[in-house]
Amino acid sequence: MRKHILVLPLLAGLAACAASQPQFVASKKSAVELRSIQVRTISADADTAMRGVIETLHDLGYRITRVESDARTVSATRQTTLRMAVVVQPRGPAESTVRANASMIAPGQEAQVDSAEFYQRNFFAPLGATLGRSLASAPADITAPEAPRPVAEINTAREREAAARQQAKAPANTAGASPR
Secondary structure (H helix, E strand, O other): OHHHHHHHHHHHHHHHHOOOOOEEEOOOOOHHHHHHHHEEEEOOOHHHHHHHHHHHHHHOOOEEEEEEOOOOEEEEEEOOOEEEEEEEEEEEOOEEEEEEEEEEEEOOEEEEOOOHHHHHHHHHHHHHHHHOOOEEEOOOOOOOOOOOOOOOOOOOHHHHHHHHHHHHHHHHHHOOOOOO
């Protein structure tokens, strides 16, 4: 009986580690509407725009969680409930397109932000101020970069351990498969 009592807390701890991923709730707006909300053009080369994006996110209280220089993407988190991913795409030697994609995190759910006011007030206006330039709405005929989904930040040792176990399981499941 005593062994069973000792095993229960262990099982409860393991169950807590196996928390499921939050369900992603995409915007109900069309892709064209989202693009007009999330995209701006700026008179700056891509490197300057990328540095401005990182500075702006820092100034707004975000913690940068990932920067991929080659892909020109930045992922950031603020107060563990707001995630932002930004991609910068060059349009010429002195012009770039910036696309931001934000999502709000709630227990068991992650919802895409689709408010024009949110993006303008909470990202594009501060970005313009940081760079000392004005940003323009992107014309409908431009090719905007795909909206990156914000990368989940792993905050705790428990989450890192669970992620490591998931990665360790994935190759093990395909190790026995033979190439065809």
